[in-house]
Amino acid sequence: MVFEIFGPELGGMILLGLWLYAILDVISTDDMLVRNLSKGMWLLIVIFLPDVGSIAWLMVGRPHGAGWRPGDTTYRPAKTTEADLGRELTRQPVSVTTISSSMRAAEKPSLAGQ
Helix, strand or coil: CHHHHHCHHHHHHHHHHHHHHHHHHHCCCCCCHCCCHHHHHHHHHHHHHHHHHHHHHHHHHHCCCCCCCCCCCCCCCCCCHHHHHHHHCCCCCCCCHHHHHHHHHCCCCCCCCC
């Protein structure tokens, strides 16, 4: 239905938008956060292999948990599932006496000040 209205140009426009987004994202991402390859190598891949390179960048090159704005590196934690909540509830709590006794063992008085 959508193809009949807009024709094959719609697919081309979507891929062009994805390609431009990927180029801007590679350029604006910090060098230290890029995964698997260097930033320059990712840029070459995205430029010369537009469709495959753009998808590869988004899947394996982009920093984990990055936002959707190009170059956004603010961490976005994964959503918590019910299984994660169940694991949190079944963990055994650590008693305060165990923590305080281990801290006392680590704090031995020094004889240098006497």
